[in-house]
Amino acid sequence: MAAIKTCNMIKTVSPSALKRVVSTSATSRNTTTPSAFVLEQERTATCPFKNILNTKPLWRNESQISRDIPAASSELKSFEEIPAPKGLPIVGTLFDYFKKDGLRFNKMHEAYKKRAIEHGPIYKEKIATISTVVVSDPHEYSKVIRSEGRYPIRREMEPIAHYRRQKNLDLGLVNDKGENWYKLRTVTAPKMLKMKEVLDFCGPMNDVGNDFVAHLADVRQSNDEVVGLEKELFKWAFESIGTFLFEERIGCFSKPTPTKAQQFIDHLQEFFKYLQPLMFNVPIYKLYPTKLWKKFEYHSDAVFQLGRYFINKRVAELEKTVQLPSASKDVASEQRVPFLTYMLSQESLTTDDALSTAVDILAAATETTSNAMLWTLYCLAENSEAQQKMYEETKAVLGDSKDINAENISKLTYVKAVLKEALRKYPISWATSRITQEDMEVCGHHIPAGTHIQANLYGMFRDEKLFPDNDSFKPERWLKDSKMDATLKGLSSLVWGHGARMCIGRRFAEQEMHIALTKIVQNFNLQYEREPIHATLNTVMTPDRPLVIKFEPRSL
Numbered sequence: 281m282a283a284i285k286t287c288n289m290i291k292t293v294s295p296s297a298l299k300r301v302v303s304t305s306a307t308s309r310n311t312t313t314p315s316a317f318v319l320e321q322e323r324t325a326t327c328p329f330k331n332i333l334n335t336k337p338l339w340r341n342e343s344q345i346s347r348d349i350p351a352a353s354s355e356l357k358s359f360e361e362i363p364a365p366k367g368l369p370i371v372g373t374l375f376d377y378f379k380k381d382g383l384r385f386n387k388m389h390e391a392y393k394k395r396a397i398e399h400g401p402i403y404k405e406k407i408a409t410i411s412t413v414v415v416s417d418p419h420e421y422s423k424v425i426r427s428e429g430r431y432p433i434r435r436e437m438e439p440i441a442h443y444r445r446q447k448n449l450d451l452g453l454v455n456d457k458g459e460n461w462y463k464l465r466t467v468t469a470p471k472m473l474k475m476k477e478v479l480d481f482c483g484p485m486n487d488v489g490n491d492f493v494a495h496l497a498d499v500r501q502s503n504d505e506v507v508g509l510e511k512e513l514f515k516w517a518f519e520s521i522g523t524f525l526f527e528e529r530i531g532c533f534s535k536p537t538p539t540k541a542q543q544f545i546d547h548l549q550e551f552f553k554y555l556q557p558l559m560f561n562v563p564i565y566k567l568y569p570t571k572l573w574k575k576f577e578y579h580s581d582a583v584f585q586l587g588r589y590f591i592n593k594r595v596a597e598l599e600k601t602v603q604l605p606s607a608s609k610d611v612a613s614e615q616r617v618p619f620l621t622y623m624l625s626q627e628s629l630t631t632d633d634a635l636s637t638a639v640d641i642l643a644a645a646t647e648t649t650s651n652a653m654l655w656t657l658y659c660l661a662e663n664s665e666a667q668q669k670m671y672e673e674t675k676a677v678l679g680d681s682k683d684i685n686a687e688n689i690s691k692l693t694y695v696k697a698v699l700k701e702a703l704r705k706y707p708i709s710w711a712t713s714r715i716t717q718e719d720m721e722v723c724g725h726h727i728p729a730g731t732h733i734q735a736n737l738y739g740m741f742r743d744e745k746l747f748p749d750n751d752s753f754k755p756e757r758w759l760k761d762s763k764m765d766a767t768l769k770g771l772s773s774l775v776w777g778h779g780a781r782m783c784i785g786r787r788f789a790e791q792e793m794h795i796a797l798t799k800i801v802q803n804f805n806l807q808y809e810r811e812p813i814h815a816t817l818n819t820v821m822t823p824d825r826p827l828v829i830k831f832e833p834r835s836l
C-alpha cells in the first residue's frame with residue numbers, strides 16, 4: 281500500500297505576523313530554550329496526546345522523508361502554496377464527488393487518504409462552500425492541538441446547527457462555542473470524565489452487559505447467526521447511556537422492545553444517514569427545504585421529541601420520589617445523584633440547557649459506541665488468534681466470575697488493546713478538526729487564524745510507514761511492552777478528539793465497551809463466514825452492509 285508523502289520544506293514568504301508562532305515551533309523542535317521547554321511541559325501535562333508533543337519529531341531518521349522545519353520565518357511558504365486538487369471557481373472540487381467512479385461523500389475517509397497520497401502531508405480543498413486543510417503528519421497536527429486555546433472551536437455540524445436555530449433550540453454542547461460552550465462543558469465534564477465517577481458505573485454497566493449477552497443468546501438463529509446485529513448493538517448502546525443518564529433501566533432488551541425506545545433508535549439511525557450528505561453538499565437547504573432536508577428534519581424532530589420524552593418522564597418520576605435540588609443550590613459532582621438531577625440542580629444552567637445537553641448526550645452516545653462495537657466484533661470474528669488471547673485474559677483475570685468491577689477492569693489490558701486496534705483499522709470518527717484561533721505554521725506553511733484544519737486519522741492509521749503490516753489486526757501493537765514508538769501509541773487517542781474539547785463521553789464509552797466485549801468473548805466464540813466488509817460513512821464510519829456474525833456458545 282502506498283504511503284502518504286511527507287513534508288518537503290522549500291522557499292519563500294515571511295509573514296511577519298507569524299514570527300512569534302514560528303519561532304515557538306522551531307524552538308520546540310530543535311534548540312529548545314529552558315523557558316520554551318517549561319511552557320511545553322505545562323501545556324501537555326494533562327493532554328492525552330502528550331507523547332506526541334513531548335517526543336522528538338517522527339521519522340526524522342527515515343531516509344524516505346527529508347523534511348525540516350524552517351529555522352526562521354523567512355522560509356515559510358504561504359497558505360496559497362499549499363497543494364490542492366484542481367477545482368472550478370465557486371464549486372471547487374464538488375463535481376469530483378459526482379463523477380462516475382469518482383470520489384463519494386460516503387467514502388470521504390478514502391478521499392482524504394487518496395488526496396494525501398497525491399498531494400502530501402498537507403493539502404487544501406474547497407468543496408462547494410466548505411474549505412478545509414487536511415494534515416496527515418501526526419507531529420505537524422500536534423501544533424494545532426497545542427494552540428487550541430481555552431475555547432477550542434470545531435466546525436459546526438451545519439445541518440444540526442441550522443435545524444436548532446430554526447426551531448429556536450440551544451446549540452448545545454456539540455455545536456456551541458466560546459463562553460456558552462465552556463459553561464456547559466465545565467458543568468458536565470466532572471460528572472463524565474472523572475475516573476472515579478465513571479468507575480461508579482461499573483456495577484450498572486456490568487448488569488447491562490450480562491443482560492446483553494443473555495439477549496444475544498436469545499436472538500441467535502438456529503445456526504448461531506445474529507441477524508440485525510447493528511440494531512441489537514443500538515439497543516445495548518441506548519440501554520447503557522440511558523442507565524447512565526437516568527440511573528434507571530430503559531428495558532431495551534425486553535420483548536418486544538418498548539415502542540418509544542425502538543422509535544428513538546430507528547429515527548436516530550436515519551438522522552445520521554441523512555446528516556452525512558447534508559454536511560458536504562451545497563447547503564441549498566438553508567434557502568429552501570430540499571427533499572433531503574425534509575427527511576433530515578423529520579427524523580431530527582422525532583429524535584428531539586423522543587429524547588425529551590425520556591428525559592421528562594424521568595424528571596417527573598424523580599419529582600415524585602426524591603426532592604429535586606433547587607437550582608439555587610448546586611449538587612457537587614461527587615454526590616451520588618443521577619446525571620439529570622445533577623444537571624438540573626446547577627445554578628449556571630437553565631432547565632433548557634440541562635435538557636438540551638442530555639439530548640445531545642443521548643444522541644452522541646448511541647451511534648458511536650454501537651458502531652465501534654460492530655467493528656470490534658467483526659475484527660475479533662475474523663481473527664481467531666486475537667479472540668483466543670482475549671478469552672484467555674478474561675479467564676486469567678476474572679476466572680468464572682461474571683462480575684467486572686472497578687478493580688478487575690483495569691487488569692483487562694488485552695481487551696483494551698483490542699478496542700484500540702479495531703478503532704485504528706476502523707476509526708469511526710475518521711478525521712478530527714479545529715478552527716485555528718491564531719496564525720500558525722504547519723508543514724512549513726502559513727495557516728491564518730480561522731482556517732478549518734483536520735487530522736486525516738484514517739489516512740494516518742492506514743499508512744504503512746506508521747503502522748507496518750497495517751492491514752493486519754494486531755492488538756499487540758498497543759501493549760505496554762510492544763516496540764511501537766511511544767509517539768505513535770499516543771495516536772490512538774485521536775479517535776476521541778483532543779484537548780479541552782475531547783469527547784466528553786470517552787471514559788464512559790471505553791468502560792461500557794470493555795465490559796460488553798469481555799462478556800461477549802467470555803460467552804461466545806465469534807465467527808465471520810461471509811464476504812469482507814468495507815467501510816461507508818453515515819456521519820460515523822459504519823459497515824457498508826449488514827454484518828452477520830455467528831455467536832457460538834462457549835462451553836464454560
Ligand code: HEM
Pocket residue numbers: 434453454455465521640641642644645646648649652708709712713774775776777778779780781782783784785786788789
Ligand atoms: C466509540 C465511541 C465514541 C467516539 C469514537 C467518540 C468520538 C468523539 C469525537 C472525535 C469528538 C470530537 C472531539 C474533539 O473535537 O476534540 C466527540 C465529541 C463529543 N462526544 Fe463522543 N465519541 C464516542 C462516544 C461518546 C459517548 C458515549 C458520549 C456520551 C456519553 C459522547 C459524547 C460526546 C459529546 C457531548 C461531544 C461534544 C463535546 C464538546 O464539544 O465539548 N461521545 N466524540
